Amino acid sequence: MESQTVASQLRESPAPPDNIIILAQDLWKIYDMGAIKVDALCGLSFSIRRGEYVAIMGPSGSGKSTLMNLIGCLDTPTHGEYWLNGRLVSQLTDDELAYIRNKEIGFVFQTFNLLPRATALHNVELPLIYNGTPPAERLARAEEALRMVDLGDRIHHKPNELSGGQRQRVAIARALVNHPSIILADEPTGNLDSTTGEEIMALFDSLHQSGNTIVLVTHEHDIAAHAHRVIHIRDGRVDRDEPLE
Amino acid sequence: MEKLTSGQPAAQNPRPKYGGLYNAWVTAREAFWIALEALTTHKLRSFLTLLGVVIATTTLIVVMSVINGMNLYIADHIANLGTNTFILSQFKWAQGSEAWLKARQRNRPIRMEDYKALKEYVHGYKSIGATASGNRVTAKYGSRTLYDISLTGVTPSMIDIGQQKVAYGRYITESDYLHSAPVCFIGQDLVDKFFPNVEPLGKEVRISGGLFRVIGVAERIGTTFGQSQDSFVQIPLTTYQRLFMARPSINVSVQAWSSAQMLPLEDEVRSLMRVRRHLRYNQEDTFGINASETIMSLWQRLTSSIFAVTIGVVAVFMVVGGIVIMNIMLASVTERTHEIGIRKSLGARRRDILTQFVIESAVMAGAGGLIGVILAVLISQIVERLFTSAVPLSGIVVGLILSTAVGLFFGIYPASKAAKLDPIEALRMEG
Numbered sequence: 001m002e003s004q005t006v007a008s009q010l011r012e013s014p015a016p017p018d019n020i021i022i023l024a025q026d027l028w029k030i031y032d033m034g035a036i037k038v039d040a041l042c043g044l045s046f047s048i049r050r051g052e053y054v055a056i057m058g059p060s061g062s063g064k065s066t067l068m069n070l071i072g073c074l075d076t077p078t079h080g081e082y083w084l085n086g087r088l089v090s091q092l093t094d095d096e097l098a099y100i101r102n103k104e105i106g107f108v109f110q111t112f113n114l115l116p117r118a119t120a121l122h123n124v125e126l127p128l129i130y131n132g133t134p135p136a137e138r139l140a141r142a143e144e145a146l147r148m149v150d151l152g153d154r155i156h157h158k159p160n161e162l163s164g165g166q167r168q169r170v171a172i173a174r175a176l177v178n179h180p181s182i183i184l185a186d187e188p189t190g191n192l193d194s195t196t197g198e199e200i201m202a203l204f205d206s207l208h209q210s211g212n213t214i215v216l217v218t219h220e221h222d223i224a225a226h227a228h229r230v231i232h233i234r235d236g237r238v239d240r241d242e243p244l245e
Numbered sequence: 246m247e248k249l250t251s252g253q254p255a256a257q258n259p260r261p262k263y264g265g266l267y268n269a270w271v272t273a274r275e276a277f278w279i280a281l282e283a284l285t286t287h288k289l290r291s292f293l294t295l296l297g298v299v300i301a302t303t304t305l306i307v308v309m310s311v312i313n314g315m316n317l318y319i320a321d322h323i324a325n326l327g328t329n330t331f332i333l334s335q336f337k338w339a340q341g342s343e344a345w346l347k348a349r350q351r352n353r354p355i356r357m358e359d360y361k362a363l364k365e366y367v368h369g370y371k372s373i374g375a376t377a378s379g380n381r382v383t384a385k386y387g388s389r390t391l392y393d394i395s396l397t398g399v400t401p402s403m404i405d406i407g408q409q410k411v412a413y414g415r416y417i418t419e420s421d422y423l424h425s426a427p428v429c430f431i432g433q434d435l436v437d438k439f440f441p442n443v444e445p446l447g448k449e450v451r452i453s454g455g456l457f458r459v460i461g462v463a464e465r466i467g468t469t470f471g472q473s474q475d476s477f478v479q480i481p482l483t484t485y486q487r488l489f490m491a492r493p494s495i496n497v498s499v500q501a502w503s504s505a506q507m508l509p510l511e512d513e514v515r516s517l518m519r520v521r522r523h524l525r526y527n528q529e530d531t532f533g534i535n536a537s538e539t540i541m542s543l544w545q546r547l548t549s550s551i552f553a554v555t556i557g558v559v560a561v562f563m564v565v566g567g568i569v570i571m572n573i574m575l576a577s578v579t580e581r582t583h584e585i586g587i588r589k590s591l592g593a594r595r596r597d598i599l600t601q602f603v604i605e606s607a608v609m610a611g612a613g614g615l616i617g618v619i620l621a622v623l624i625s626q627i628v629e630r631l632f633t634s635a636v637p638l639s640g641i642v643v644g645l646i647l648s649t650a651v652g653l654f655f656g657i658y659p660a661s662k663a664a665k666l667d668p669i670e671a672l673r674m675e676g
Contacts, residue, residue: 069669074589074668074669098595099594101590101591102591102592107590107591111675113590126588127592130588130591130592131592135271174591
C-alpha cells in the first residue's frame with residue numbers, strides 16, 4: 001500500500017503540505033444509473049487545515065452526503081484527488097480504505113450507529129479490535145475515552161439503557177478512541193432535543209479546543225454556527241466557503 | 246483532554262500489528278460470543294436450524310456406539326472361545342451358503358475316537374477338551390420346571406478352556422468322567438429358579454428323566470443379545486454318552502500355549518485329521534477348524550456394510566443441516582446489514598466480516614454437534630440397557646469435528662456475501 005501511494009504521488013500532483021489535513025481537488029462522483037448518469041459531485045475542490053472546525057452545509061440533493069462518504073473514506077471519487085493526512089486515498093482498495101477509516105476517521109452519525117446488543121464499553125472498543133490493539137490496552141483506552149465524555153459510570157450499559165444524548169456521547173468516545181486525524185460528524189444532533197443537542201455541541205467545541213480537527217455535516221444553521229468556517233455545497237460544487245466569527 | 250490531539254502524520258505512526266494472526270484471533274473470539282448469544286436469544290429458531298446437524302451427529306455416534314458395543318460384545322461373549330483356543334468341529338463356521346451346502350454333503354461329524362487320537366498324538370497343546378451338545382432339555386426340581394436348558398456333555402479339561410468359572414462347589418472331575426457319574430454343573434438361571442434360598446450343592450435335579458446331583462455352580466455370565474447365557478447344565482461326556490447318545494457328534498477344543506503357537510497347532514490337528522480320514526492332497530477338509538478370528542471377520546464384514554449405509558445417511562443429513570444453516574446465516578446477514586455497515590465504518594475489513602460470519606456458522610453447527618453428542622450418549626445408555634452399546638471416543642471427536650466443518654463450509658457463502666456489502670448501502674439499512 002505504501003509503495004502504491006508513492007507511485008500515485010509520482011503520477012499525480014505532489015503531496016500537500018503537512019498542515020493540510022484534507023485536500024480535495026476536482027472531485028467528481030458520477031452515478032451510472034444505466035440509461036442516465038447522475039453527477040453528484042461536479043469538480044469540487046477545497047482544503048481543510050489541521051485543527052480546523054469546519055461545517056459543510058447544503059440543501060438535500062446538493063451532494064452533501066456523497067461528499068461526506070468521500071471524506072469518510074466510505075467511497076472513492078470517480079475522478080479527482082482526495083488527500084487525507086498526507087496520503088492519497090482516492091484510489092485505494094476496499095481493505096485499504098478500511099484501514100484508513102479505522103486509523104484516520106472518527107465517525108459520529110445522526111442515528112448513533114451503536115451495536116444494540118453490545119455494552120458501551122464494547123462499542124467503544126470496536127475500532128481498537130479491528131486494528132489489533134492488545135486487550136488490556138484496548139480496555140484501558142476505551143474506558144478512558146468513555147470517562148472523557150462523562151460516561152465513566154455507564155460503561156457496562158447497553159445502548160437501550162442510555163438516553164439519546166448518552167448514546168451520542170458513546171459514539172463520540174468511539175470516534176475518539178483511535179486518535180483519528182479528523183472527527184467526521186453527520187448531523188450529530190439530528191435525533192436529539194435542542195438542550196441535549198447543545199450539550200453535544202459543547203462537547204464538540206471542547207474537543208476542538210483540545211486540538212481535534214472536526215468536520216460537521218449539517219443543514220441546521222444553529223449547529224453550523226459552532227464551527228469556525230462553513231463550506232456551502234450546491235449542485236455538487238462549492239457554493240460559498242466563508243469563515244465565521 | 247490534551248491526550249486527544251488529532252492525527253499525527255501517518256508515516257510516524259505505523260501499526261504493524263494490524264492484520265496479524267492476533268487480530269484474526271480477536272475477531273474469532275468475538276464472533277464466538279456473538280454466535281452463542283444469537284443461539285441463546287432465538288432458542289426455537291436455533292433448535293430448528295440445528296436439527297439436521299443434531300440428527301446427523303446423533304445417528305453417526307449412536308450407530309458407531311452400537312457397532313462398537315457389538316464388536317466388544319462379540320469379542321467378549323461369542324467369539325471368545327477361550328484364550329488361544331481353536332475348535333475342531335464338523336463344519337467351518339461363517340462361510341458362504343454355497344460353501345456350506347457343499348460342506349454339508351462332504352463333512353463328517355467329529356467322534357470320540359478323533360478326540361482320543363488327537364489327545365494322544367498331537368503334541369504341545371496346553372489343554373484339550375471335548376463337548377457334545379444335544380437338544381434343548383427340560384429340568385425339574387421338586388414342583389419347579391425350567392424349559393429350554395442347554396445340556397452339554399464335557400470333559401473335565403473344559404474348565405481350563407471354556408468360558409465357565411466355578412462360583413462354588415467344583416467342576417466335573419476325572420473321577421466323575423471315568424465313572425460316568427450322574428452329576429451336573431449348573432448355570433445361575435437354575436440356581437435362581439430351583440434354589441433361591443437353598444444350598445444347591447448335593448441336591449438332585451431331574452433332567453430329561455435322569456437324576457443328576459448338583460456338584461458345582463458356575464459364575465453368572467449374563468445375556469448375549471437378550472439371550473441368557475446362564476441356563477445351562479454340564480454333565481460328564483461319558484454320562485452323556487451313557488444316558489442320551491452313545492455316539493455323539495462332538496466339538497474338540499484345543500488350547501495352545503501362546504498365540505504364536507496357534508497356527509502350527511492348527512496345522513498339526515488338520516494333518517492328523519486328514520490322515521485319519523484318508524484325504525488325498527487335492528481333497529478338501531471334511532471338518533472345520535474354527536478360531537475367534539473366523540467369527541470376528543464375518544462380523545466385521547457385516548458391520549462394515551452397516552457402517553457404509555450409515556455414512557451415506559449421515560452425509561445426507563449433514564448436507565441438509567448445512568443448507569439449513571446456510572439459509573439461516575443468509576437471513577442473519579440480511580438482518581444484520583446495518584451492524585455490518587457499522588463495523589465496516591469502524592475499519593473492519595472484508596476478511597474481518599468474513600471471519601466473523603464463518604465462525605458464527607461454525608459455532609452454530611458445532612453447538613448442534615455438541616447437542617447431537619449429548620443426545621447420542623443418552624440414547625446409547627438406553628440402548629446399552631436393552632441391547633449393547635459403547636460410545637467410542639473417536640465417535641465423539643468425529644461428530645464434533647464433522648459438524649463444525651459442515652458449519653464452516655456452509656457459512657462461507659453467506660459470510661462472503663456479508664463481507665462484500667457496500668458500507669454506505671449497509672449503513673443506510675436501518676436495523
